[in-house]
Amino acid sequence: MSFINYSSREINCKIVYYGPGLCGKTTNLHYIHKKVGPNMKGKLISLSTETERTLFFDFLPLSLGEIRGFRTRFHLYTVPGQVFYDASRKLILKGVDGVVFVADSQLERMEANIESLDNLRVNLAEQGYDLDRIPFVIQYNKRDLPNAVPVEELRRELNYRNVPEWNAIAPQGVGVFDTLKSVARLVLRELKKGGSR
């Protein structure tokens, strides 16, 4: 749910990075945080365990610039990917404007990807959203690993909606900003269509 403030002339939108455990959601946010200029970003908050697994969420506020005199701010969140944190994942999807699904390209994570995507559909529905309608992009991460399955196969299993998709190597930044820009674009288009409904 975007927040449009006429007084401070700001639009705030919420983007959630979803995906199975260890697929690279937090790595995406870390790379964005590292590369974006200090005037465009706020503090990166990670609520994680001692072993740096996401416990509740990571949060990164970004300011992208102005549209017609309104400052556009995007709040990026990740969910904890591990299966047993489902209650937390549901909470983070509240008020979401756009979703990035980060898929792990490794063959042995294929099932985890499918399970996580199904879980996303169910959890979105609980919040009153439809995965087939919400601004949505898919990132195929870890393309550099030798056990990465061909993109066609990932596409067949995960991208039945035919949404924008990006190949990525998140620690090196490959595909990270392409993914972010493409979901931001979709969110703003949705806002243009009828944000005050």
Next chain:
Amino acid sequence: MANSLVMYEEEFSRIHAVCERLIRETHSKVVFLVDKNGQLITAAGQTQNVDTTSLASLTAGNVAAMGGLAKLIGESEFPHQFHEGTNESLYMTVIGGRVVLVVIFDNRTSLGLVRLRIKKASDEMMRILESVTMRAEYSGAASPFAEISDADIENLFSE
């Protein structure tokens, strides 16, 4: 997509005035209002050394987590939360099921006074929020951003 929260100047000023008054009446340090999705609506008081964006997001996370816990034990929500620190304390109140009023205070005031004043401020805030909702309904289906063009969107991403 779910409804956007649209805040116009008039209601924003009224909300901000309630926050300013709450600061004075409670002798607290910072008061801020956050929507339950983590967007900061306004902040009043000594905000210069506070990362209000992070505060807003963590407040929403905390309220959401406590709301989840409440449901597990058969409550709909825990509308009041108090966290006591050595020097600073924090009081959170959910208003109208949709926004959270947060007051940060130290030992120059007391929990009792803060609670008392929050009650009054919450009622007032509730009325203002109702008028925000009503205005959104009256304004019909047109998006305030209906006029933005694809070119406007693309310009954001031009290097």
